[in-house]
Structure formats: structure tokens, C-alpha cells
Amino acid sequence: MRPTVLLFDIDGTLLTTGHAGRRAMERTFARYGSADACSFRFDGLTDKQIARQALTTLGIEPTESAIMASLATYLELLEEEVQRTAAADYRLHDGVVEALRAARERELGIGLGTGNLVEGARIKLSRVGVYEEFAFGGFGSDAEDRTELLRHGAERGARHLGAPLADCRVVVIGDTPKDVSAARGIGAECIGVATGTYAVEALRECGATHVFPSLAAPGALAVLLGDDTGGRVRGA
Numbered sequence: 001m002r003p004t005v006l007l008f009d010i011d012g013t014l015l016t017t018g019h020a021g022r023r024a025m026e027r028t029f030a031r032y033g034s035a036d037a038c039s040f041r042f043d044g045l046t047d048k049q050i051a052r053q054a055l056t057t058l059g060i061e062p063t064e065s066a067i068m069a070s071l072a073t074y075l076e077l078l079e080e081e082v083q084r085t086a087a088a089d090y091r092l093h094d095g096v097v098e099a100l101r102a103a104r105e106r107e108l109g110i111g112l113g114t115g116n117l118v119e120g121a122r123i124k125l126s127r128v129g130v131y132e133e134f135a136f137g138g139f140g141s142d143a144e145d146r147t148e149l150l151r152h153g154a155e156r157g158a159r160h161l162g163a164p165l166a167d168c169r170v171v172v173i174g175d176t177p178k179d180v181s182a183a184r185g186i187g188a189e190c191i192g193v194a195t196g197t198y199a200v201e202a203l204r205e206c207g208a209t210h211v212f213p214s215l216a217a218p219g220a221l222a223v224l225l226g227d228d229t230g231g232r233v234r235g236a
């Protein structure tokens with residue numbers, strides 16, 4: 001079997017945070033004097049892209065240091081917002097636990113491909129106890145551009161597996177057209193899951209290799225694991 005690197009997006013893909021991330025961003029930029037600097041869609045944007053857009057809206061030059069200063073505040077507020085979100089609103093999506101278990105049994109490389117900074121990923125995933133499942137990742141702290149951060153994740157995944165990247169099957173699992181185009185940008189497969197704000201049809205139209213309503217949908221686990229027949233999926 002080909003060595004396989006899985007790169008999971010976080011928000012909308014692995015979990016729903018009850019908008020904890022959005023509230024933390026809004027509180028961050030409210031401190032700059034405007035409550036509505038973040039009145040745009042966050043889906044698929046990296047943390048640095050969100051900060052850049054908010055600072056620009058505020059008329060502040062989005063230098064690297066200005067972006068990182070705003071995100072330092074964001075991380076402090078994110079910890080608070082994640083902790084205060086009700087358990088009913090903060091949850092892993094259907095099929096995620098089973099997918100991670102099956103991938104672990106097959107010894108696939110389980111990683112993240114997320115626009116969150118590393119620390120933001122840790123905060124969000126720790127609340128639901130799965131942060132330690134991910135051995136590596138490409139993060140918003142690696143690059144502002146999603147394609148570039150996925151490239152970092154894929155390279156780290158190959159190193160983790162001890163295989164040349166060219167020999168690896170790389171699979172991006174995401175919930176937005178931006179995940180799909182970034183996956184295509186590095187020549188990876190993309191499994192689109194309609195657990196965020198985009199429907200199955202929208203993800204299919206933008207060119208995802210496979211699309212499922214969730215990772216719990218029939219066939220999703222088989223595709224993730226690389227079982228074309230689906231007949232060898234343990235626990236299915």
C-alpha cells in the first residue's frame with residue numbers, strides 16, 4: 001500500500017466550535033476601535049488572511065508584525081471563547097472519531113492542513129481531546145496562503161512516514177472550495193465534506209476528488225483509507 005498522508009482541515013471539517021473562533025476575532029479587532037472589522041466570511045481563510053483583511057478594513061497597514069500582534073491577542077481570547085462555548089455547540093463532526101481510529105490502525109500519516117496558527121489548532125482540538133491524534137501538520141503559522149501551508153504539511157507528513165513525498169498518496173480533507181483548490185495546487189486528492197457551510201454540490205462543482213455529506217456517509221471511510229472496493233474497511 002502507498003504511504004498515505006492525510007491533511008485534515010479543522011473548522012467545519014473536524015469540528016464545529018459554536019463560532020468561538022469568530023467571536024475571538026471580533027473581540028480582537030473591537031479592541032482596535034471597530035466592532036465590525038470582521039464582517040466578512042471566514043470559511044476557508046487562514047488566520048493571517050483574516051487578520052490582514054480586518055486590519056485593512058480598519059485602515060491599519062497589515063505588516064507582518066501588525067498581523068502577528070493582532071493574532072497574539074486573538075489566541076488569548078480564543079482560549080476564553082473555546083472554554084466558554086456550551087458543550088452542545090462545540091463538537092466533533094459525525095464520523096471523525098471513527099475515521100481517525102481507522103487511519104491509526106492502518107498506520108496512515110494523520111496530520112492537519114489548517115489555516116489556524118499551531119497554537120489555535122491546539123486550543124480548538126484540545127477541548128475535544130483529539131489534538132494528540134495529529135502527528136504533524138501545515139498551519140496558518142507556516143504560510144498565509146493555504147496552498148503553501150498544505151505543501152508544508154505534505155512534506156512533514158512524508159518525513160513522518162519516512163517516505164519520499166513523491167511516493168506518497170496525499171489526501172486533503174476539507175469543507176470549502178478553498179480547501180479543494182489548495183489541494184489541487186499541490187497535486188493532492190481532496191475529500192470534500194459538507195459539514196461546514198458548503199453543500200455537496202458546491203464542493204463537487206469546484207473539483208473535489210470525492211464529496212460526502214460527512215465522514216460518516218457510506219463510502220467515505222473506504223475512500224479516505226484508499227480502499228477502492230470498500231470491502232476491507234474494518235469496523236464499517
Ligand SMILES: [Mg+2]
Pocket residue numbers: 009010011012013043044174175176196
Ligand atoms: Mg474549514
